[in-house]
Amino acid sequence: MKRSLMAAILAMTTTLAGSAMAQTLVADPAAEVKHEGTLKVMTKFGMQRLAPYFTDLAKAYEAAHPGVTIELIQEDDDSVKGKTKTLVASNAMPDIFFSWTGTWGGNFVRGSRAVDLTPVIGPGTEWGGKLASAAVDAFVYDGKNYGIPLYLDAKFMGYSKPAFAKAGVEVPTDLDGLLTACDKLRAAGYTPISIGNKEPWVGVHYVGQLLAYNVPREVLEKDFNPATATYDDPGYVAALEQFGQIAKRCTVGAAMNGISYQTAIQELSDGKAAMYYQEIIEFDSAASATTALKPEEFGFFRLPAPSGAKGDPEALEGAPEGYMISTASGNVPLALDFMRFVTSPENGKILSSPPYGQPSAVIGGADPVTMNPAVVGGLEDIARASYLIQWLDTVNHPKVAAAWLAGIQAYAGGDMSAEDVVASVRAAAEAAK
Amino acid sequence: MTMTMALPSRSRPFWPAMLRGMLWAFLFAMGVLVLYPLLWMALGGFKSNSQIFSDPFALPASWSLENYLAGWRATRGYMLSSLLVTLVSTLTTVMISAWTAFGLTRTAIPGKPLVVGFILGGMMLSPTVALVPLVRMLQDLGIYDSHAALILLYTAFRVPFTTFLIRAYMLDLPRDLDEAAMMDGASPGQIFRKVILPLCQPILISCVVLHILFAWNEYLFAMIFTNSPGVQTLPVGLTSMMSKQGTNFAAVFAAMTISALPIVIIFFLTQRYFIRGLTQGIGK
Numbered sequence: 001m002k003r004s005l006m007a008a009i010l011a012m013t014t015t016l017a018g019s020a021m022a023q024t025l026v027a028d029p030a031a032e033v034k035h036e037g038t039l040k041v042m043t044k045f046g047m048q049r050l051a052p053y054f055t056d057l058a059k060a061y062e063a064a065h066p067g068v069t070i071e072l073i074q075e076d077d078d079s080v081k082g083k084t085k086t087l088v089a090s091n092a093m094p095d096i097f098f099s100w101t102g103t104w105g106g107n108f109v110r111g112s113r114a115v116d117l118t119p120v121i122g123p124g125t126e127w128g129g130k131l132a133s134a135a136v137d138a139f140v141y142d143g144k145n146y147g148i149p150l151y152l153d154a155k156f157m158g159y160s161k162p163a164f165a166k167a168g169v170e171v172p173t174d175l176d177g178l179l180t181a182c183d184k185l186r187a188a189g190y191t192p193i194s195i196g197n198k199e200p201w202v203g204v205h206y207v208g209q210l211l212a213y214n215v216p217r218e219v220l221e222k223d224f225n226p227a228t229a230t231y232d233d234p235g236y237v238a239a240l241e242q243f244g245q246i247a248k249r250c251t252v253g254a255a256m257n258g259i260s261y262q263t264a265i266q267e268l269s270d271g272k273a274a275m276y277y278q279e280i281i282e283f284d285s286a287a288s289a290t291t292a293l294k295p296e297e298f299g300f301f302r303l304p305a306p307s308g309a310k311g312d313p314e315a316l317e318g319a320p321e322g323y324m325i326s327t328a329s330g331n332v333p334l335a336l337d338f339m340r341f342v343t344s345p346e347n348g349k350i351l352s353s354p355p356y357g358q359p360s361a362v363i364g365g366a367d368p369v370t371m372n373p374a375v376v377g378g379l380e381d382i383a384r385a386s387y388l389i390q391w392l393d394t395v396n397h398p399k400v401a402a403a404w405l406a407g408i409q410a411y412a413g414g415d416m417s418a419e420d421v422v423a424s425v426r427a428a429a430e431a432a433k
Numbered sequence: 434m435t436m437t438m439a440l441p442s443r444s445r446p447f448w449p450a451m452l453r454g455m456l457w458a459f460l461f462a463m464g465v466l467v468l469y470p471l472l473w474m475a476l477g478g479f480k481s482n483s484q485i486f487s488d489p490f491a492l493p494a495s496w497s498l499e500n501y502l503a504g505w506r507a508t509r510g511y512m513l514s515s516l517l518v519t520l521v522s523t524l525t526t527v528m529i530s531a532w533t534a535f536g537l538t539r540t541a542i543p544g545k546p547l548v549v550g551f552i553l554g555g556m557m558l559s560p561t562v563a564l565v566p567l568v569r570m571l572q573d574l575g576i577y578d579s580h581a582a583l584i585l586l587y588t589a590f591r592v593p594f595t596t597f598l599i600r601a602y603m604l605d606l607p608r609d610l611d612e613a614a615m616m617d618g619a620s621p622g623q624i625f626r627k628v629i630l631p632l633c634q635p636i637l638i639s640c641v642v643l644h645i646l647f648a649w650n651e652y653l654f655a656m657i658f659t660n661s662p663g664v665q666t667l668p669v670g671l672t673s674m675m676s677k678q679g680t681n682f683a684a685v686f687a688a689m690t691i692s693a694l695p696i697v698i699i700f701f702l703t704q705r706y707f708i709r710g711l712t713q714g715i716g717k
Contacts, residue, residue, distance in 0.1 A: 047676035048507055051662070073660040077677050079669070086657050090568035262680070266486040285679030292483065 023327040026116040029125070031333040036067035039331065039338055040094030042083065044321065046074035053356050061341055068334065088113065095329035096339060099147055101138040101319045102394035103401075109141045114324040115332055118145045127340060134388045135320035135361040147322040148339050149361035151351060153279050154318025154382050155205050156300040158286050158374075160293050163190050163274035171299070175242060175306040182250035185274045193250040194273035196264035197257050203408040204392050205317065206246065206277060206303070210239035212315035212389040213305040220311075220389065226397045229429035231422055235310055240411060240418035242306055247412055250275075257413045269293050277303065280318075280378040284357035287374075300374055302381065316385035319394065320361050352379075403428035471693070478504065478687030485682050503681070504688030510662060511670030512692065518580055518666055519648040522587035527640050529588065530595035531633065535625045537596070538603040539611060549600075555593030564657055571658060578660045586658065587648050595640045602636035602710070603629065639710030642703050649696055667692045 043054045051074050058070035073094055075083050080098055087093050093113060099105040108114040121128045121136060122145045128136055131149060139147025164170070164181075167188035172178040182192035197203045211220060214235035223229040247253055265282065267273035269291040278286060287298035305313035323342075325335045341347070348365020351358050352375065359379050360366060368376045382388070393401040407421035416424075477485055478500045479493035536542065537549055567586070571577040576585070606629065614624045630637075652668040659665045662673075671692065674685050700707070 046673050048673050049676065049679065051673070071660070074662075076673055076675070079656050079672065082653075083657060086564050086568055089565040090572075092568055092572055262682075263486050266483060270483050270487060272487075279678070282678045290481075 023112070024115055024329065024332045025112065025327055026118070027120045027325070027332060027336060029119045033333045033337045034331070035065040035334065035337075037331050037334065038069040038071055039096065039335055040071045040073065041338070042073040042075065042080070042087070042094045042097040043323075044075055044077065044080045044098040046076040046079065049355055050358070053351060057342055057347060061338055068338075070338070091328065093326040093328055095326055095331065095335045096323050097326060098321070099139075099324045100321055100394055101147070102390055103396070103398060104394060105139060105147055105324065106141055108324055109144075109146050113327055114146045115327050115329075116144050116146060117148065117325065117336075120336060121145050121148060127343075130345075130363055131343065132320075132361045132363060132383065134382070134385065135322070138320050138388065138390065139322060139324075147324050148343060149320035149322035150343070151281070151322075151358040152318065152320050152361050152379065152382050153281055153359070154316050154378065154385070154388070155209060155277060155279055155303070156378055156381070157193075157275050157303055158268060158278045158283065158298060158300045159275045160190075160268060160271060160273075161297045161299050162293075163188070163271070164299075166190075167274070169274075171301045172304045174304050175245075178304045179245060179249045182246075191252065191267060191273040193246070193275045193277065194264040194267035195247075195251045195256045195277070196259035196261040197409060197412050198260045200405040200409040201391070201393050202261050202264075202277075203243065203256075203412050204404055206243050207239055207404070207408055208389060208392040209303045209315075209317040210242050210306075211235065211311070211392070212317060212387065213309045213311045213313055214239040214242070215311050217312055217315070217387055217389075223429070224395050226400065226429045226432040229400075229426075231426040231429060236422045236425075237418045238306075238309070240408075240421055243408070244411065244418065254413045257409055280359055280375060280382075281357060283374045283378065284354055284372055295372060295374070298374055300378060312387055314384070314386035315389055316382060316387070317389050317391070318382065318385075319388065319390040322361070397429070397432040399428045399432040400425060471697075474686050474693075475690045478683060478690050480683050480686075482680075482682050485686075500681075500683040500687040501691065503684040504686075504691050507674055507684065508667060508670050508688045508692060511665055511667045514580065514664060515649060515666040515692075518583045518587065519645055521580075522584045522591075522648050523641055523644045525584065525588045526591045526595050526644050527637060530592050530640065531599050531630060531637065532625065533592065533596045534599035534603050535629055537600050539624070539629070540621065553593055553597050555590075556597065558590075560590060560653060564653075568657065577658060578664055580664060582658045583654060583664075583666065586654050587644075587651065591644055591647060595644065598640055598643075598711075599633060599636055602633055606632055635706050635710035637710070638703055638706035642700065642707045645699060646696060 041054065041058070045051055045054050054072055054074060058072055062068055062070055071094075073083070075098075084097065087097075088111075099108060099114075105114070119125070121131070128145070132152060135149035135152055136145060139145060139149060159171075163185060167181075167184045167190065169181040169184050172181050185192040195202060215223075215233050216235075219233045219235070223231055223233075247256065252259070264273070265276050265278065265286055268276035269286055269288075271292040276286065283298070283300070287293045287295045289295070302316065323339060325332055325339075329335050343360075343362050343365075345362055345364040348360030348362030349367040349370065350356070352360045352366045353370035354372065357372065357375060359375055359382070366376055366379050389395075392404050396404065403425045404421075407416060407424045410416040411418065411421050473490075476493055479496055480500075481494070484491065484494060533552060537545065537552070542548055568577065571582050571585075576582045610628055610632070611624055614628050619627065650668060651666070652672075655666045655669045656672075659669065662670075665673075671685065671688055674680070674688060
């Protein structure tokens with residue numbers, strides 16, 4: 001809903017803004033950078049733990065270029081949505097702004113709010129070569145690059161090494177192995193996998209990864225586009241049924257719909273649960289010096305693929321988050337220069353290390369000495385992944401995303417069958433055409 | 434002694450006493466319903482993240498003030514902004530509203546019902562709808578991302594409601610007072626300052642408390658119209674302590690308790706006037 005509203009606002013205000021505003025639609029790599037003036041930057045690092053990252057970078061950049069002033073607008077996960085909508089609607093977008101991949105970023109592209117960065121960051125460019133290619137590709141719309149990825153994120157199964165040792169379980173290599181491990185962990189007195197599906201994206205993340213394993217990539221990408229979507233691959237039902245098996249044998253079952261994800265991750269941190277399916281950016285908080293589960297006792301593995309599945313067993317679910325440049329910016333070359341500075345390997349290393357712990361999208365932006373070893377390992381896995389499938393709730397049309405979110409929650413609660421969920425998604429895709 | 438003590442209870446009828454007991458039990462239950470969440474929040478500040486999730490209703494395992502100190506460090510800057518914005522906007526709102534209400538009740542204005550309707554109609558304007566034009570307007574005025582922006586908005590959006598309350602109270606004040614003052618040679622300004630305003634004390638205190646509650650807790654405007662941590666108020670500051678990953682909920686609870694404290698104290702100190710002002714003012 002929020003995203004369709006955003007799209008409407010963008011379309012409307014773009015028409016209203018008309019040609020009166022000076023617009024830069026395509027970045028010019030040869031443009032001269034004038035180090036003077038003010039740059040407004042809207043980040044999603046407003047949380048007190050993350051805020052100093054951009055504050056320090058802005059200070060360092062201002063010190064290097066005395067003519068430049070950086071004005072930061074630092075928002076958190078939720079407020080960034082409201083602020084973006086209001087600033088877009090009032091034609092007051094900052095020069096550089098945060099964007100998710102998928103439909104959120106697509107709205108800026110459709111409304112001509114984001115500068116086409118293909119000449120500076122696209123394939124074959126120097127800057128593009130310095131960033132993880134899967135991350136750069138995630139911001140490609142209609143074959144053009146629109147975003148500068150800042151950090152990577154992907155989903156892994158975090159586990160407690162002491163729990164696995166106590167239950168005599170090894171890291172599973174396929175889905176059956178995971179289910180058998182769950183039985184042993186339960187017998188040893190642990191909740192095998194803690195899960196809180198009160199926020200419905202949790203279940204959607206499991207299914208997203210299982211879809212990558214069960215449905216061929218071309219089919220998935222065809223179905224992500226409502227115009228070509230058919231949702232008739234048998235892999236969809238298979239993925240949901242596999243999620244159903246995990247829910248039944250490894251978790252609290254239907255009760256997951258009443259538990260928040262924060263409670264679930266705390267169960268792993270407290271050593272009560274043996275596993276928790278989490279994003280790489282959660283590694284640092286799942287096991288820290290202040291939790292019962294210590295960082296050295298924390299391990300992770302990819303959600304094991306079912307043997308013989310038709311999709312790609314090397315695919316990984318995840319998406320980068322990054323920044324776009326406003327077409328209304330009066331100083332695009334300076335904005336790009338600042339983003340080059342932000343994505344330097346040195347600043348990437350700072351971002352990847354505690355207290356920030358956001359795995360940088362810069363190649364060489366990881367420093368094993370300062371980083372949590374699990375995050376380093378996760379980054380290597382992301383680099384090895386053959387395909388980064390984006391979150392189902394952001395890559396799809398808002399109507400389709402809503403059908404996935406509601407359907408999977410109902411499926412977890414036992415109110416819908418796997419076939420019904422896929423049928424509802426198919427209907428939503430039809431309605432979104 | 435025993436006889437005299439026992440006598441009145443024997444003479445008191447059973448059902449009225451029972452009803453009274455039930456009423457007390459009901460009021461006690463209501464009190465618990467209101468106070469327990471506040472107490473739970475305050476106790477949460479002494480727990481650890483782990484205890485908040487695993488044992489949410491237990492007493493804290495230790496009474497360390499560490500989270501409260503962390504909460505205070507994280508919110509003190511926002512607290513100053515909140516204090517400034519709340520104090521100034523309270524003063525401007527109540528003063529402007531009182532003066533407006535005086536004009537609407539005590540002076541002859543042509544087309545007065547229209548003017549009253551126009552001012553009170555401001556209550557129907559939804560803040561959410563006004564966001565977009567307000568961003569443009571405040572940016573053009575050069576006060577976007579400043580305390581002045583919030584003070585201006587809080588005053589503008591609360592003047593209609595505050596005027597409505599004070600006007601209702603003033604309508605009930607006898608005209609003879611104005612006339613007597615006028616006979617003594619007082620100007621309208623003097624009548625307002627020296628006669629009407631002192632008489633309106635209960636409703637003014639109610640309005641002050643209501644406005645403080647509003648300005649202290651307001652989130653939407655504070656989130657949209659401010660960017661810098663030095664300008665942002667407490668509700669925005671509190672959300673910046675939380676994130677999708679790695680929130681220290683104990684410190685958040687502690688910070689919430691610290692930020693609620695001034696309001697709770699103000700309310701307890703002024704509740705007598707507050708209730709008197711509202712019951713005398715509304716519905717007349």
